[in-house]
Amino acid sequence: MKTPNASDRRVQRTRRTLREALIEVLLERGWEETSVQHVCDRADVGRSTFYTHFADKEDLLISGFEDLRKALRDQQSAQDSTRALSFARGMIEHAHEHRRLFHAIIGKRSGHVVQQRFRQLLVDLIREDLAALAPAGPHLDATVHYIAGAFFELLIWWLDAPRPLPPSELEQLFHRLTAPVLVALREHGRARRRP
Amino acid sequence: MKTPNASDRRVQRTRRTLREALIEVLLERGWEETSVQHVCDRADVGRSTFYTHFADKEDLLISGFEDLRKALRDQQSAQDSTRALSFARGMIEHAHEHRRLFHAIIGKRSGHVVQQRFRQLLVDLIREDLAALAPAGPHLDATVHYIAGAFFELLIWWLDAPRPLPPSELEQLFHRLTAPVLVALREHGRARRRP
């Protein structure tokens, strides 16, 4: 069977069921210990059916990342986004709200492709934010990756902590640590424009 | 057979051969595509022998991490380590010298446990450096992880770049971006000591 038609009810139902089952199994077993088998069993869906929709378990999980992205955009436009890196609030709150899920997805028991994708998501979000502050080039690239890595590790640390800070404090912490980095970037940009 | 005696010539030879074979296969196939089978074939070592020495391929790779750590310490003590985060120079030079290997080990084609361990190595190194700057607590922890994540992502970005900066520039960049973070940490430390 070739790429099923997404507008068909059956297709939508199957995909939704599989995504939900993935999350359930993920929460119970962690990423590495989750197999396509388990997900299909939980979803009560034939394993052959799985492969007509997704290439593998990573493909399935990543298909849900778009939802996160959209949620972040909604949250972001519904507040004053005057501050740089305003995605942080939404992301942190989202992670707080779905703490166990986030922990399973990006935490220590996750898989590398998934982490890779998540970090790429961060890099994209941050690059959008910083594009206005400095001219494109290796310095901007480096700063974007610097901040993305910092945020990612900070988030994992926070998700792993036994008694984590409240979300607002984490956000504050992140902005306090990152503000001077942005200042440095801006200065660098100005310096290069008027050497 | 139980834990073989490490002083036996045969044991040393077998382990060394396996480590070398792992690196070879790793460079050719990347982490995920490397199996215990492949490594044993390349090393010309029985697969059952592998399991008397290492639990799995991760165990084998990580057994080589201690060498890196030692190399870094030697390099670090052989220079003025007055500057905070002086490990960075050694790490960057090391990564530059073994670029392809580092790329395979911690880059995009790596495995998550390996990355995990490497990040833990960074966290440990940075915590040692920063312990003197601020009192222990969540703020110090957060900063340590922040910097570790930033350095890690910066390193991967650098290893992935088609035309990478020279190592000295990367080091400079890292220190320029991180200096203000350290200042903030110190100030925070002073503020809490004299509230």
Added chain:
DNA sequence: GCGTTAGTGGACATGGTGTCCATGATGTTG
């Protein structure tokens, strides 16, 4: 040299992957 210990290689059970197909079930369309 001799007793001990490590390496060999093949067998075995287990479990996951990805593909394929005939069949039955369920939408969609005219």
Added chain:
DNA sequence: CAACATCATGGACACCATGTCCACTAACGC
């Protein structure tokens, strides 16, 4: 509403990797 196209099913198949075991042989240390 009926006919047809499409999807889901579940079982079979070939494949590959894992981890354990064991009887046999080779190499080491003392």
